[in-house]
Every structure is written in structure tokens, then in C-alpha cells.
Amino acid sequence: MSVQELVLKQRTEILHALCSSGSAEHLERILDILLAHGDLIWEEYQDIQVLGRALYTKARQLLDLVYTKGVDTSGLFLAALNQVLPEAQRVGLSFSGCCSNLEEKKKYQGTSTQILLTQRPSLVSQLQGCIDGALKALVISGHFTSADCDDVRLPIHTQSQQARRFLDHVRSKGELAAKVVLQFIEQKQESGSQLNEDTVTPPKELFKYQKKLSSSVSAQSCFLSTYGGTSHMSLDDIYTEGQLELSHECVDVHGPLGVEDIVGTVGTVNKEADTVLVSGDAGSGKSTLLQRLHLLWARGAALQDFLLIFPFSCRRLNSEHRELSVQELLFQHCCWPDREQEEIFQFILDHPHLILFTFDGLDELKQSFSDEHRLCCPTQRAPVHILLFNLIQGSLMKGVLKVVTSRPEAVGPVLKKHLRKEVFLKGFSPSGIDYFVRMHHRDPTVAAKVLESLQTNTALLGLCHSPVLCWIVSQCYKELLGCGEGSPQTITDVYLMILQHFFQHQSSQSTLGIGWLQENLETVLHLGQLAFEGIGTSCYIFTGSDLETCGVTEKDICMGFLIQSKDMSSTHSQRYEFLHVTMQCFFSGLYIVLSNDTHRSTIPKLFEQKGMRETDLRSTCFSGCLPSTYQQEQVLEGESTAVETLNLQITATFVSGLLSQRHQSLWIHCCPSAVIEKRAKQVLRCLSKGMQKHFKSIPQPVEGEKKSMHAMPGFVWLIKCIYEMQESRIAKDAMSKLEVDHLKLTYCNIGPVECTALAYVLQHLKNPVGLQLDNNSVGDVGVEQLLPCMHICNSLYLRNNNITDEGIRKLIAKGIQCDNFKKIALFNNQLTDACTQHFSHLLKTKQDFLAIRLGNNNITAEGAKQLAEGLKFNHSLQFLGLWGNKIGDAGAEALASALESTKSLVWLSLVGNGVGSAGACALANIIKNSTSLEELWLTENCVTRTGVECLIQALEHNTHVKSIWLRNNYLSLEEVEEMAQRESRLVF
Ligand code: ADP
Numbered sequence: 001m002s003v004q005e006l007v008l009k010q011r012t013e014i015l016h017a018l019c020s021s022g023s024a025e026h027l028e029r030i031l032d033i034l035l036a037h038g039d040l041i042w043e044e045y046q047d048i049q050v051l052g053r054a055l056y057t058k059a060r061q062l063l064d065l066v067y068t069k070g071v072d073t074s075g076l077f078l079a080a081l082n083q084v085l086p087e088a089q090r091v092g093l094s095f096s097g098c099c100s101n102l103e104e105k106k107k108y109q110g111t112s113t114q115i116l117l118t119q120r121p122s123l124v125s126q127l128q129g130c131i132d133g134a135l136k137a138l139v140i141s142g143h144f145t146s147a148d149c150d151d152v153r154l155p156i157h158t159q160s161q162q163a164r165r166f167l168d169h170v171r172s173k174g175e176l177a178a179k180v181v182l183q184f185i186e187q188k189q190e191s192g193s194q195l196n197e198d199t200v201t202p203p204k205e206l207f208k209y210q211k212k213l214s215s216s217v218s219a220q221s222c223f224l225s226t227y228g229g230t231s232h233m234s235l236d237d238i239y240t241e242g243q244l245e246l247s248h249e250c251v252d253v254h255g256p257l258g259v260e261d262i263v264g265t266v267g268t269v270n271k272e273a274d275t276v277l278v279s280g281d282a283g284s285g286k287s288t289l290l291q292r293l294h295l296l297w298a299r300g301a302a303l304q305d306f307l308l309i310f311p312f313s314c315r316r317l318n319s320e321h322r323e324l325s326v327q328e329l330l331f332q333h334c335c336w337p338d339r340e341q342e343e344i345f346q347f348i349l350d351h352p353h354l355i356l357f358t359f360d361g362l363d364e365l366k367q368s369f370s371d372e373h374r375l376c377c378p379t380q381r382a383p384v385h386i387l388l389f390n391l392i393q394g395s396l397m398k399g400v401l402k403v404v405t406s407r408p409e410a411v412g413p414v415l416k417k418h419l420r421k422e423v424f425l426k427g428f429s430p431s432g433i434d435y436f437v438r439m440h441h442r443d444p445t446v447a448a449k450v451l452e453s454l455q456t457n458t459a460l461l462g463l464c465h466s467p468v469l470c471w472i473v474s475q476c477y478k479e480l481l482g483c484g485e486g487s488p489q490t491i492t493d494v495y496l497m498i499l500q501h502f503f504q505h506q507s508s509q510s511t512l513g514i515g516w517l518q519e520n521l522e523t524v525l526h527l528g529q530l531a532f533e534g535i536g537t538s539c540y541i542f543t544g545s546d547l548e549t550c551g552v553t554e555k556d557i558c559m560g561f562l563i564q565s566k567d568m569s570s571t572h573s574q575r576y577e578f579l580h581v582t583m584q585c586f587f588s589g590l591y592i593v594l595s596n597d598t599h600r601s602t603i604p605k606l607f608e609q610k611g612m613r614e615t616d617l618r619s620t621c622f623s624g625c626l627p628s629t630y631q632q633e634q635v636l637e638g639e640s641t642a643v644e645t646l647n648l649q650i651t652a653t654f655v656s657g658l659l660s661q662r663h664q665s666l667w668i669h670c671c672p673s674a675v676i677e678k679r680a681k682q683v684l685r686c687l688s689k690g691m692q693k694h695f696k697s698i699p700q701p702v703e704g705e706k707k708s709m710h711a712m713p714g715f716v717w718l719i720k721c722i723y724e725m726q727e728s729r730i731a732k733d734a735m736s737k738l739e740v741d742h743l744k745l746t747y748c749n750i751g752p753v754e755c756t757a758l759a760y761v762l763q764h765l766k767n768p769v770g771l772q773l774d775n776n777s778v779g780d781v782g783v784e785q786l787l788p789c790m791h792i793c794n795s796l797y798l799r800n801n802n803i804t805d806e807g808i809r810k811l812i813a814k815g816i817q818c819d820n821f822k823k824i825a826l827f828n829n830q831l832t833d834a835c836t837q838h839f840s841h842l843l844k845t846k847q848d849f850l851a852i853r854l855g856n857n858n859i860t861a862e863g864a865k866q867l868a869e870g871l872k873f874n875h876s877l878q879f880l881g882l883w884g885n886k887i888g889d890a891g892a893e894a895l896a897s898a899l900e901s902t903k904s905l906v907w908l909s910l911v912g913n914g915v916g917s918a919g920a921c922a923l924a925n926i927i928k929n930s931t932s933l934e935e936l937w938l939t940e941n942c943v944t945r946t947g948v949e950c951l952i953q954a955l956e957h958n959t960h961v962k963s964i965w966l967r968n969n970y971l972s973l974e975e976v977e978e979m980a981q982r983e984s985r986l987v988f
Contacts, residue, residue, distance in 0.1 A: 003097045004074040007067055010093055014063065014081065017089045019055045022417040023272045026084050027059055028164060032121045033080040039073045040065070042117075042171070112178035116167055126185060127163035132350070134166060137184040143177035144169070155349065155398045156376040158272045202307065205340040206347055210307060213335040217311060218298035221291040225563045225579060226475070239292055240436040242285045242467065243426040245777070245802070259293055260302055262423055263356065263401060273420040274401055275392045279408040280425030281749070282582050282650065283468030286405035287313075289425060290360050293403070297356075306401075307354040310334045314365040315540050315577070316565065317388065323381040326396055349378060352399030357391060359402065363410035363643040364581075366538050371414055393418040408749060409713075410642035426751060426777045426802075427465045436467070440474040450477045459489045462752040462785045468580055469494055469753075476501040490724045491753075492657025495586045496666075499524075502560050518669045521594070523556045528591025531584040535647050540584065541565050542576045561587065585647055589654030593679060594671045603679060606655065607686035609648045649717045652686075657724030659683050683721075684730065690718045691734045698740060706741035706770070716748050716758070723757035728764065735764040742770040750776035755785035763789040768820040770795035774827075780807035787814045795823035795851070805834040812838040816845050823851040827881075833863035843870030843877060853881035855909070864891030868898035876904050883911040883937070892919030901929045909937035911965075920947030927954035927961055936964045943969040945979075952983045963987050 001009070018026050031048065034040035048061050066077045078098030082090065116123065127134060135152060138144035152166045170177045223232040244257040246267035257266070262276055280286050290311065296302035297309050310330050317333070324332070327345045331337060337344045348355055362369070367385040375382050375390045378397060382390075390396040392404060392415070408424070416422075428436060434451060441447040454461045454473070464470040469491065473480060476497045480487065488494050503520050517524070529550040530542060539546070547557075556562075557576070561583060565575040578584035592598050592606065657663070659680040667676050698709045722731050743762075750758070755778055762771070771793045778786070778801040787810065790796075796811075808831060815821045831854060839852060864887040871877065880895075887895070892915045899905055908926075910919075920943045926933055943966060951964055965987045971979075976988040 002071055002074075003078055004067060004071050006094060006097065007063065007074045007077060011063055013093055015056060015059050017081070017085055017093060018059045021270055022055070023158075023270060024055055024058075025158065025160060025272045027055065027062065028161070029084040029121065029124075030077065030080045031062070032124055032164070033083070034066075034073070034076065036118050036120045037076055038118075039069065039076050111175055112182050113171060113175050115182060116170060116178050120167060123167060123185070124160055124163045127166060128159040130188065131159070131162050131166055133188070134181060134184050137180055138170070138173075138177060141177070141180045143173045143180060154376065155352075155378065156395050158394075158398060160272075202347060202351075203340070203343055205337070206307070206344055208339075209335070209337045209344050212338070213308060213310075214298040216335050217294045217309060220311070220566055221295040221298065224288065224291075226560075235288075235291060235295055238436070238439050239288070240428060240432050240439065240467070242280075242289060242432065243429050243777075243779075243802075245424045245426055247422055247424070257423065259289065259296070262293070262403060263303060263306075267421045267423065269421050270417075270419060272394075273418050274394045274399065275419050276401070276403045277411060277415075277419050277422045278403060278405045278425055279411060279422060280405070280427070281407060281466070281751075282646070283466050283580060284425045284427045285467040286425055287360050288467065290358050290403070290405060293358070303356065305354070306356040307351070308348065309356045309358065311358045312360065312388075313566075314359055314361045314363075314388070317384050318364070318366050318538075319541055319575075320384045323383055324387065325381045326378040326387060326391070328381070329384065329387055345378075348400075349397075352397060353401075355397075355400045357397075357400055357402045359388065359392075359404045362388075362392075362404045362406040362415075363646070364538070364540055366641075368641050369412065369415040371418065407643065407646055409646055412642070424777070426779070427467055428470060429779070430781055433461070433464045433470055436470050437474055440471075441477065446477065449481055450474065453481055453487070457487045457489070458784055459756050460487065460494075462756040462781055463488075463491060463494060465752040465779075465781050468582060472498045490657050490726060492654055492660075492663070492724050495583070495654065496658075496663070499586075506559055515669065517666055520559075521670050522551075523559055524587070524590050525595060526550055526552045526556050527559075527561055528587045528595065531578065531587035532591040532595075534584060535588045535644075535651060538641070538644055540577055540581060544574060547576065581647065582650060585650040586654050588651045589658055592651070592655050593658045593676070594667065596671075598679070600682075603655065603682040604686055606648055606652045607683075607690060609645045609652075649714075653717070653721050653724055655679075656683055656687070656721040657726075660725040660727060662726055683725075687718060687721055687730070688734070690714070691737070694718070695737055707739065708742035708744060709738070709740040710744040710746075711748055716745065716750060716754055719761045720754065720757040723760045731761045732764040735761060736766060738765060739767070740769060741767075742772065744772040745776070746772055746774040748773075748776060750778060750782070752779060752781040752785050755782035759786050759789040763792055765789075765792045768792055768794040770797070770823070772797040773801065774799040774825075776801055778803065780804055780810075783807035783811050787811070790814050790821060791818040792820065793818070794820045795825070796821070797825040798829070799825055799827040801826075801829055803829040803831070805830075805832055805838075808835040809838050812842050816842055821846075822849055823879075825851070825853040825881075826857070827853060827855040827883075829857055831857035831859065833858075833860055833866065835859075836863040836866035840866050840870030843867070843874040846876070847874065848876050849874070850876060851879035851881075852877065853879065854885065855881050855883035857885055859885040859887060859891075861886075861888050861890035861894070863887070865894040868894040871895065871898035871902075874904075878904055878906045878932075880905060880907070881909045882913060883909045885913055888914045889916050889919040889922075891915075893922040896922035896925055899926050899930070902926065903930070903932050905930065905933055907935045907937075908933065910941070911937045912940040915941040915943065916970075917942075917944045917947030917950070919943075921950035924950040924954035927951065927958050927964075930958075931960060934960060934962045936961065938969065939965045940968045943971070945971065945975055948975075948979050948986070951986070952979065955983055955985060961985060 007014070018030075031040065031045060035042070035045055044065060048058050048065075066073050075098045078095050081093070082095045082098060085093075110118070131152065135144060135149045139146070139149065148169055152162055152169060154162075154165075157165060170181050222235055224235055224238060226233050244259075244261065246257065247269075261267075262278060278286055278289065293303065294309060294311050297304075297306065303309065312333060320333070327341070330345075330348070331341060365385055365388065369389055369392070371389060371393045373386050373389070374395050375386060376395045387396065391400070392402055433454070437450050437454070438444070438447045441450060450473075454464060460473065464473055472494050479497050479501055488497055500516055503516055527550075530547065530552055533550065534540060534542065552562075561579055562576040563579055565577045578587070592602055659676065664673070664676060664680075667673070694709075694712055694715050697712055698707065700707075722734055745758075748754075750773060762769075769792065771789075774797050778798060780803060782801070783798075783803055784807070790811075803826065808826070815824070836859060839854075842849060859882065863885070864882070887910065891913070892910060895910075896919070899908070905926075910923075915938060919941070920938065923936065923938075927936070948966065948971065955961060955964070963985050967988055971988070980986055980988055
């Protein structure tokens, strides 16, 4: 097929690769290359780049043009495409026959204008970061006016777009202007100064402003609130590193990420975007992480590349109802410059790379992210959410880095396309929990006791993986150490514990009596109503009059569940928020359970996550929260936004827990038992209905295939609700209707907390299943939580889950005792040679084990030798996958000797393991003797002709083997051709 036909045939794929990210960068870089080579003339270029035209339209026009220009241009186009697309986007595209001399024509010289054209691709990159200097040179030489400069510097453009715009302007000014540019670049190069490093001399007033801003940021971020207003804990004393991860696609980034990596280049997926998303569940520590970043910056201990940091809380921005410009937003909400506001703002505009914005809790913003309403003028006023969305997508303040936090479920695809990268915050690691508890309890004996009691209650230990729960547990250590048998198991238990603890803290008596809830019922109901109405209206900050409406008194506030809202602008009167959003959900749950006013439709609506405003909210207050008219339509339709759904889910989880049998004694004297029973029945009905809905979605299997269920959103949440009830009867009942062979829960945001609930419920499945948990955050703590359901798993898939050798040790110790357990997949975890002794033990002990897949871990020859020890004694293993490890020849030889006369192994993969001919020759022995092996994968190794000869010889005696894969080894084309002819089962 000619290159021209190739362009035509792949049109859809090329368009997708060029445009799906929403960024014009790839297309523009290709245009640069075509222009430089003269395959596109200037008029054609201008014709494509008409301002305001959609990206897809431009790309289609270019493809039409390239095709009509014929073979040469098509070849060059494909070569340019190959060069500019990131590897992931090239997959599936064919570039065969494309031109390969992209570089040569660049050497062509001519007039200055011509040189600007022929060297355009490199000039675009050279000019980035020194546009200001180049503009100045042209203004001095009289070729550019200030209007030209403004046009180039328009903040909607990326740095590379500014460079292109600059070159286009220069071209229109003629030969002399082009000469000035070339001289400017030459001078920069000669003086040895880095082209992309403008020397910045900030005005004096800026330093004063920086000082004021950093002392205000420091004051805002140095403490964590514990008991509202009455007690504070220094962030330095308690801060514990959370686990930061990049998306599962970034498999080549190893080692833990530090806070500075959030703003660094690691894991970047879209260089042109300015927004980094930190996502994590409620209570995973997102706000605290930002607080830490702010504090480190204010102290000069980190992020020193940024001169100014502007922190925002989306929760607080919700109560800004005025229209503001970016300048007003920065100065009024963060820090007011005492003098020279204009000069300071101009500096910010001129040096975007020195500025950082952070937006905490984007999910709590009332409006969902949209990129429809474009705004690019920093002095134009607009509603705050419009400003925010334009900042995030970069139409406003392009080049300023923005760090945004949100719960992952609330981030839609429209926002994703504007992200530079996404970093996941996964709570504390096991050693993090340890560290936190020790920091929290300065008395080492107390710390040791708390840790000991956590070790004996694995369910609670799993919960402590979430920082907010770790904090609660540490806070309530006295209750925890005193409770023996009744030690908390569920999230509801933990929150009830803190409820009691806070009341105790304020009480004059040394211990609370059994009627503690009844004694504090009024407070619970006042705060409950406030919380409930807030959840229904997405309100998280409450004014004095909101508090009044719900009867919240000074005494209620003193209990510590409410804290005063921090506000950088300090223009607002006193406002309050709950210690944490999960606390608001808990009080909301208490209200639903205990209030006389709970409507009978409330619980069903809660479980269906429908908007709860119309029937349940009688209050006309919540003035700061009620949505503006802009939003009203959406509200009346009763649709919930993503974050409302999440909060309703958390509330429903608490309602399930609070209404479980084991807590019913708490409500005596607080609410008639008939009412409680009725509500509990409602919850059971909702859970059962919810499960049925999921089971109905299971498709009938195609003949010969397994019946499989792919969890729909909400399935894990229902499981968590069932767990909160702690009644095995309910779990059994739910699972009795689930009849599948394979349960797929990939990309479901499953961490240790979810694993506890899953294991509790799934252990009641009637028949064994394959449990697929790939691409979650199970980790070692989660693995431990899963153990109770191991006996029901015939296969366990845990690819991409941050599991280490320690997790494997526990998993295998249990797995050995489980008859059904036959297959395990652990691709891309943190495994080393240390785990192989456990697999070896498994192989020796379980003579019915079928598959071990350990791809993309860190196993070397030593590990392979350990595995071989087990393999020698095993007669059942059919699949062994070690793709992407480092076992080398020595490892291959050990495995080969152990498997020499295997009668069970069907499939062996040693792809990408540094195996050479010595290894291949050893493996040839398996082929000679084995009666079972069908496929051997040796792709991407260093096997030479010698090794392949051994394999060919072995194949002469073997009819079982179907294929040996040898692509990308140390073989010449001629060798490949010749050997493929001799043995058709070799695949090159
Ligand atoms: P999110 O913003 O994800 O909902 P927060 O940052 O508000 O979570 O964390 C909730 C609570 O958990 C904090 O008030 C604090 O007590 C505790 N916490 C969270 N992260 C950390 C951390 N890194 N070190 C110490 N405590 C933390």
C-alpha cells in the first residue's frame, strides 16, 4: 500500500490521535515541519490556521491537502506524525514507507525570512521562555508595536503557540524584522545565556507582597483543628506522608512520589496543560496535603521556583456570589497588596511560570466543571466558577500551574482532557499508620498499646489506612483500649466512638453513663438537621442564621464537631463547617435515623441517591448555600451532582450501620423502637433492591464462556453498606442470588477499607469465583483484609495494586489452606526475589495450582532459582508468566532444569528478561522432553543464532509445541528469514 493510501485508510485513527486530547500542539508541530520542508506553502498554512476554527476541522483540512499533494507529502506527513505523537498514541498506527529524512532539509539556508521558515520547528522550541526578550528587540528596532506584543502574549496561548504567533507576525513585518530575530537568537546563544531562562527582576513591591502572602499562608496552614476552636495540633507534629501514586498507565515510574513531584514533570501526560489533579477519597488527606505544600512554601522549604502561591478553597468560593475578575479573586480572596496592585498583577501576568494556584475540593464547588463558557481576559469580571473553570483549562492565566484536589468520582472526562497529570492520594501505608500513631501519642507506652490493639483488630487496622479514621482512632484511644471484645469494626463504630469521645471531652463527669446519647440528644438533632440540610443543598459552610434555623446553640458548637471556617479574605462574618465532610454525613445519618421529621421517602431516596431537597427541606434559610438562579433548574429536576451522590452514599453507609441490630440499644429512649425497626426494614429493602439491580445487569454467558459480572458503579458501595450492618444473615442473603463464575471489580477505587467489606460479603458466595481486582489500590493492608474470602476465590487477579513481598507472604500462607484457590495474577506490583520462596512453598504444597503470573516486577535470577525449587516438586502448574523481570540466562537455566520433563506446563513467558542463547539452549531441553508445553514466549530478549539453533533442533523431536515467540532478539533480518523457513513454529 502506498503512503498516500495509508494516510487515507488511517484517516479516522489519525484524526483521533491528533485531536482527542483537545490540544492543538501536535497538529501545529506537524504544520511546522511541513512548512519547514516546503511541503506546505504559507498561504495553505494560513488557510488551515483560520482563527476560531475547530481543531478537528483543521486536522481534516490538512489531511485532505496532504493526500492531494501526493506520495512525497504523505510520506513526510506520516514521518512528522510519527515524530510528534507520544508513543501511547502511535499504537495501532502504521508508518511504513514514511519519509525518514526529517532533519536534512533544515540545513537549507537563504534569506532571513526563509530561514525562519526552514528552521521553524527548532525556532519554536528555542523561543519558548524568551519571547519577552525577542519582543523587546523588535520593539526597539521599531518593527513591533505594543499591540503586536499584546497579540503575541495573549494568555490563551501556550508558550509554543506564543512562539508560533510571534514568528507569524515577524513574517508579516518583512525581511528586516526576520533578521532582528535571527540576530537576537544568535546573541543569546553566543552570550551563553540559556534561551529559555529569562532573568527575572521582580519589582520591590512584589517582595513585600510575597512576604505578606507567605505569612498569611503560613498562619492558615500551620495547625490542624481537633476539637473545634478549642484545640489545635501543629501540622509539623502530626504530618505523615500519604501514599501518592500516578495513574496505572505510568508503569515505568518506580519508587514513592514526594510532595514536590506533584508540581514536577514526572507522570506528565499533557505538557500543554497547566492543571495537576490530586484525587483521593473523602478523608484521604487531600486538604492536609495542600496545607503541607503551602506551609513548606511559606517557610521557604519547598516549591521555591514559585514566587507566589495562591491557595483557594472551593468550599469557600461557593459563598462568593459577586462577579470578580482574576485580579480581584487573587487579591480579595488570598492577600491584598498594600500598594502597587497594578504593578504586582502585571508581574503575575508576565511571569506565569513563577506563580502557583491551588484549589482545594473542586468536587465541593456547586457547579460541575464545564469548558463551554470561555473567558480569556484577566480583567474581565465573571461568576467565580466561570473564572475557576477557565483558569483550570488554561484560557485564563495560561502558564500558571494549578493544583486542584477532588474525589476521583467527581472528575469527568471534560476536566480530564485539561489535565497535565493526575496524582492519586491513597491514604497511609502500614508504616504511615505506625508513624501517625506514634506522633499522635508522644507517650511511647500509649502509642505501643494503641498499635498493639490495632494489630489485633485487622478490620480496624484496614480502616486506619484512611487518615481521617486513623485520626479518629488515635483521638479515641482510651475508648479503644477499654473496649476489649466490642472493639470497633466498621466506620459507623468508629464515628460513634468519636461522638461519645467528644461528649466526654466536654463533660464534667469522668465517664459518661449508658444514657450518654439520650443526654446529648438535643445536640445530636440540632447538628444532625444542620448536616442533613447541608448535604441536601451541597452546603458545607454555615452562617449564623443557618445555625439558628436548626436550633444549634452555643453549647452545641462547643462540643467541637463544628469548627470556624478559615477564610483568607476575612471579609465574611463568622461561619462554621463540620470538622470533616464525613462528620457532616455522619450527623446527617444520625438525623435520618433519630428525627421525628424524617419523611418516609427519605431512606429510599437516599439509597437511590436522588436529590433530597424538594420534600425534605422545609427550611428557607441556608441563604449562602441555596443555589443561584443559574442552578435552580438543575436542582428542581432533582438531579444530584457527582459529589452530592458521593455524600449521599457516605450518609447511606452510616444509616445502614446506625440501624444495624447491634446498635439498636443505643436508640432506646431516643426514638421509639417501632420507628427504628421500620427504618431498619426500609434499609434492608433498599439494599436488596440495589443488589438485584446489579445482578440483573449480568449478561447471559456466550456458550462455552464463563458467566461474568463487571461491577457497575455503586456495587462496592452497596457491599460497604451491608458490611456496616455486620449481620452475616444479610450478607448471605445478598450473595445467595449472585451466580457468576467471574467477578470483575477493576478500576473501582478499591483500597483496604473496601477490601474488608468485600471479604465480609463475598465469603458468603455459594460457588467459587474468579475475583478480578486489577488496577485498584489494594496494597498489603488490603491483601490482609481479603484473606477471609480467599476460600471462595479460584483465581485472584491483583495486577497493579502496589503489593509487596510482605503482602504475598500473608496471601500465600492463607492460600495454601484454600482448596479452591488455583490461579494468581500479580502483574506490575512491587515484588522482588523475597516473594519467590513463598511461591516455591505454594508450588510444593498445592499439587492442583494452575497459574502464576508475576510479570513486570523485580524478580532476578535468584528469584527464578527459588521458583525452580518449587517447580521441581510440582505436577500441576500450567501457566507461568514472568514477563518483564530480570531473570537472565542463569534464571532461565534454573527454570529449564526444573521444568525439563514437565507434564503440566502449557505456557511459559519469559518475555523481556535479558535471556540470551545460553538460556534459550537450556529451555530447548524442556521442548525436547516435555509432552505438555504449547507456547514459549521469548520476545524481547537477547537470543542469538546459537540459541535459536538449539530451539530448532529441539522442535524436531516435539509435536506439541505450537509456537515459540522470538520477536526482537539479537537476530539479523537474513537470519530471521532463513530460520522462519526452516521452522514455521518460530514466530519472529
Ligand atoms: P480530604 O481533604 O481528603 O477529605 P483531609 O485532608 O481533610 O482529607 O484529612 C482529614 C483528616 O485526616 C485531617 O483533619 C487530619 O486529621 C487527618 N490527616 C489527613 N492527612 C494527614 C496527613 N498527611 N498527616 C496527618 N494527618 C492527616
